[in-house]
Amino acid sequence: MKLNSYSxxxxxxxxxxxxxxxxxEFNRIFRLTSQLKxxxxxxxxxxxxxxxxxxxxxxxxxxxxEVGIAHLGGKSLFLSPNDIQLGRGETFEDTARVLSRYxxxxxxxxxxxxxxxxxxxxxxxxIINGLTDEAHPCQVLTDLFTIHEKFKTVKNKKxxxxxxxxxxxxxxWLLGASLSGCHLVLSGHxxxxxxxxxxxxxxxxxxxxxxxxxxxxxxxxxAKNADVLYTDVWTSMGQEAESIKxxxxxxxxxxxxxxxxxxxxxAVFMHCLPAHRGEEVTPDVFESKQSIVFDQAENRLHVxxxxxxxxxx
Numbered sequence: 481m482k483l484n485s486y487s488x489x490x491x492x493x494x495x496x497x498x499x500x501x502x503x504x505e506f507n508r509i510f511r512l513t514s515q516l517k518x519x520x521x522x523x524x525x526x527x528x529x530x531x532x533x534x535x536x537x538x539x540x541x542x543x544x545x546e547v548g549i550a551h552l553g554g555k556s557l558f559l560s561p562n563d564i565q566l567g568r569g570e571t572f573e574d575t576a577r578v579l580s581r582y583x584x585x586x587x588x589x590x591x592x593x594x595x596x597x598x599x600x601x602x603x604x605x606x607i608i609n610g611l612t613d614e615a616h617p618c619q620v621l622t623d624l625f626t627i628h629e630k631f632k633t634v635k636n637k638k639x640x641x642x643x644x645x646x647x648x649x650x651x652x653w654l655l656g657a658s659l660s661g662c663h664l665v666l667s668g669h670x671x672x673x674x675x676x677x678x679x680x681x682x683x684x685x686x687x688x689x690x691x692x693x694x695x696x697x698x699x700x701x702x703a704k705n706a707d708v709l710y711t712d713v714w715t716s717m718g719q720e721a722e723s724i725k726x727x728x729x730x731x732x733x734x735x736x737x738x739x740x741x742x743x744x745x746x747a748v749f750m751h752c753l754p755a756h757r758g759e760e761v762t763p764d765v766f767e768s769k770q771s772i773v774f775d776q777a778e779n780r781l782h783v784x785x786x787x788x789x790x791x792x793x
Contacts, residue, residue, distance in 0.1 A: 493791050494600040494607040496593075497615045498655040503689060505790070506660060510625050512786040513779070516551075520782075524789040525554030528584040533559045533566070533599075534610070535590040536717055540753060540780050541610045541618075545587050548785040557583070576602035585792040591718060606791040608784075613648055613718070619752050620652040622783040624660055626776050627708060630748060635661040638744075639708040642699060642733040643760050644672045644726070649712045649752055651678060654693065658685035663692040667702035669729045699733050703742040710750045711735050711760045727759060736762045740770060748772045 494500060501509075516522065530549050534542060542558070549556040566575055572595050579586060580603045588596055589610035600607040609617055628634050641653055645666040654674060657664035666674065673679075673695065686693050696702040703709060714730045715723040735749060749761070749771045757763045765771065 492604060492606050494609075495617055495787060495791060496596055496600055496607065496609045498617045498620060498652055498659060499685070500617075501621075501659070503659050503661075506621070506624065509621065509783065509786045509790060510628055512789060513625055513782045514629075516785050516789075517782045520551050520785075521553075522551070522789075523553040524785075525549055525552035525584075525792060528552075528554040528792060529582070530554055530556045530788070530792070531559055531579055531583045531586045532556055532610075533564070533586060533588040533590070535561050535566075536611065538589055538610075540777055541587075541589050544780040544784055545610065548781050548788065551781075552785055552788065554584075554788075572598040573602045575599070577604075580604040585788065608787060608791060611648065613716075614651055616648045616652045616752070617656075618780065618784055618787065619649065620656040621787070622776060622779045623653075623710070623750060623752070624656055624662075625783050626750070626772065626779050629775075629779070630772065631707065631746075636663060637707040638663040638665065638705060639710060640665040640667055640696075640702050640706045640743075642667050642702070642709065642711045642735055642739075643730050644668060644712065644714055644716070645695075646672050646674045647712060647716055650674055653710075654678060654682040655685065658682045658691045658693065659689055661689055661691050663694075665694045665696050665702050665706070667696050667699050668733050670697060671729060699739060700742055703739045706743040706747055708748055708750055709735050709739060709743055712752055713754065713756055714760050730760070734760060734762065735765055737764055740765055740768075750776055753777055 546556050576599045585606040587608045587610045591613050593612040593614035596609050596612055624634050631637055639662055641650055645668040682693055714726045749765055751773045757766055
């Protein structure tokens with residue numbers, strides 16, 4: 481069940497953002513994910529040891545990666561800043577070179593995207609981005625797989641992302657949708673639009689891969705005939721001082737039953753979790769039959785196993 485696309489002599493691969501993958505690799509990961517859901521216990525990481533560097537706390541990312549590594553026959557080491565010398569000022573450059581001598585791959589979840597890029601530059605082993613302030617590639621790959629699982633395709637599906645459209649999830653959705661042939665709509669307060677540089681980059685990819693990207697500020701207009709209504713927390717980790725302002729600014733983009741009723745008949749609600757019921761989504765939508773948030777959460781495990789099989793095996 482391994483993806484034997486890269487020989488041991490090939491240069492190591494990193495997954496820092498979704499443009500590190502081709503559309504064909506998206507599809508290959510999805511196929512392997514489906515296989516791993518049916519037969520979860522494999523030996524793709526037999527005799528491999530993976531390091532998990534987490535400077536941001538986590539539920540889904542840590543548990544799904546640790547369980548996934550075990551399912552694939554490997555071993556994992558959880559490394560918090562209190563456990564390694566990064567917490568005492570050792571550089572990422574030196575840490576990368578040292579850990580490359582011990583481990584077969586590293587998953588990192590941290591604040592600074594630059595730190596992840598530095599780790600990748602100076603390591604000789606694969607680096608997988610478990611989350612930074614700029615990108616969350618594993619989550620959006622999971623979301624795309626979940627949509628494919630639900631609708632049998634992601635092509636031309638209308639996905640509307642509501643709320644903070646300049647956070648790491650919106651960033652990764654712009655790149656993921658552009659590479660996948662989706663119709664992605666961002667809808668939020670104009671103060672929370674993605675940067676013009678990222679938008680232009682995504683538009684270039686969208687034109688190449690026949691995807692559609694739109695900014696529609698009016699949430700009701702954006703929701704019309706959507707296949708997926710998607711949101712994330714309005715205040716991300718490290719933005720707590722802005723919480724009151726963000727709640728006020730983004731309140732009109734809360735996903736509620738009125739918005740869901742404007743979507744297509746078979747529309748689903750998605751959220752990367754954790755969710756703040758009563759803020760970005762109402763409790764009735766979160767708990768409705770249209771909500772597939774826990775399918776998403778489960779699929780993190782399966783998709784990440786496929787990613788590790790491609791990059792580390």
